[in-house]
Amino acid sequence: MMTRPGLDHPRLVREVPLLQARGLCRRYGAITAIDGVDVSVYRGEVLGIVGESGSGKSTVLRLLNLEEPADAGTYYLDLPGYADQNLFTMDRYYRRQIQIRHIGIVYQNPYLGLRMRHTSSGNVAERLIMAGERNFATLRQAARGALSASEFPLERMDDLPIRLSGGMQQRVQLARALALRPMLLLLDEPTTGLDVSVQALVLDTLARIQRELQIATVIVSHDLGVIRALADRVMVMRHGRVIEHGLTDQILEDPQEAYTQQLVYAKL
Amino acid sequence: MRLQQLAHPRHDYSYAFLDEFAKRELRRRILKAIAIPGYQVPYASRELPMARGWGTGGLQVTLAAVGPTDTVKVIDQGADDSVNAANLRRFIARMAGVQTTTDTLAATIIQSRHRIPEERLREGQLLVLQVPVPEPLTHVEPSVTRARQMHADADYALIWLELHEQLVRYRTFTGGADYPVVVYGRYLMAPSPIPRWDTPMLHQAAHLTLLSAGREKRLYAVPPYTDVRPIEFEDVHFQVESQAGRVCAQTGAVNRFMNEVPQPDGSSRYILSDTGYAAKLVRRTQGEVVEIGATYYDEQGRFYHTEFLHHDD
Ligand SMILES: Nc1ncnc2c1ncn2[C@@H]1O[C@H](COP(=O)(O)OP(=O)(O)OP(=O)(O)O)[C@@H](O)[C@H]1O
């Protein structure tokens, strides 16, 4: 590509995506949950995934979080020392190191993401403990920092998550996911199940954190409002495949696929 | 030479109760355990004329290691004279034809439940600890499969998380006996329910320690001169049970592990938990010449590896 002096190509054209996954497949027995899904996300970008229930959105996130093996596909993260390593074929030990240090996840169901019988601060501190931190004062400090960054009321930091409201639980999950400043943040329906006003507050927090930390984020939601508020680009999934993708405005204002049109124009 | 000449003559009873095949299996497991400090080696726990849970694990190790020239001491919570210790001692003596003793210095093999003697063990001595629960992760990870994977990955985050929770909730570590330790910087190990007072005694010890659980069929080892570190934070340290202000009513000893004896008036008296050591102190005050070994802690309560214990207070 030619570049004229003083006029650079835009950042997104020059940069390599942080995350590049190709041909992701995952089967559960006879069920094909996802089939040939490609995902790429740039630093500082938010990718939204929408689609009906059972279309494989959560499965994509589980694979990206290295929780489950893929039946086929490659997965690269542009991290120092790991850039040309397919993470799916890497040794379990190193996969776990990457998961701990570079990936944060928030689940729709807080029971999947939190230890309900440990304190909220302990849930956050655990990420640092996993990364080898053995100083109690540092752990407390980091938990306080991460919880206040996700706008969690600090006077309740030592309460058990089981005694917290849904919105607060999601904030603990978020603090836990961000405690080690990951490169990649995965959000699976982070605001579903919260009432509208709490949902708006959590969305504000997510938007602010995204702005400040410039993390690469993948957010799954069936709520197009959430996607509109946060995502730069959108992928529409159906029956385990990506049927349409593009810039958020493009997809939401001018959907091409019949299914996406239905999704966008569906009104209660 | 004929095979018959090479083989041992046939006996109706085998030495030290266990048959030779069982002893060979145990010895191979013991060697493996010594080669991988702190790693739990599975073994085929044999039937003994004693119920599981009464020290059958320790007994099997003792029977596999003992020879006619050994001198054996058996203690239960520090006491040579408890029923359980006396039974085990009598059984070992009968089956192996060895001398027994209550003197730590005279013993070559010491089988113990829940204590390490106050006098320092030396090179060549063997300490066999009876273990009820060999898996240190049981209370943080109920799944045995996952616990094994955590050992394989040296992934002990959960146990430090547990310490974190104790400090947050109670401002202090609440772990009592069987305080988890990391052996040789690698494996997390349950040191059997010895009091925290005894835990440091395993660190860089001159003697070999073998730990064996008969019911759970696992044995593991701390070889001589191996690092054994109780889990602690860099800024909040492991503490032993304070023995400050406790004086043995029988011998006047201080800064040893004491048993509390409640008195009818509601007060408490203390006596030494290590009865073999107490007996020697008594005999010395009666004018006898007795050899008393150097102890792990001095009279001021300082541990002999001076840098090992931190005193936060
Ligand atoms: N552990 C599993 N075992 C068997 N089938 C599974 C498993 N996890 C997911 N599936 C199946 O894979 C398909 C995709 O599920 P997934 O949870 O990814 O969908 P989703 O798009 O996240 O749906 P939702 O919007 O309801 O959360 C579904 O048919 C589901 O039943």
Ligand SMILES: [Mg+2]
């Ligand atoms: Mg889902």
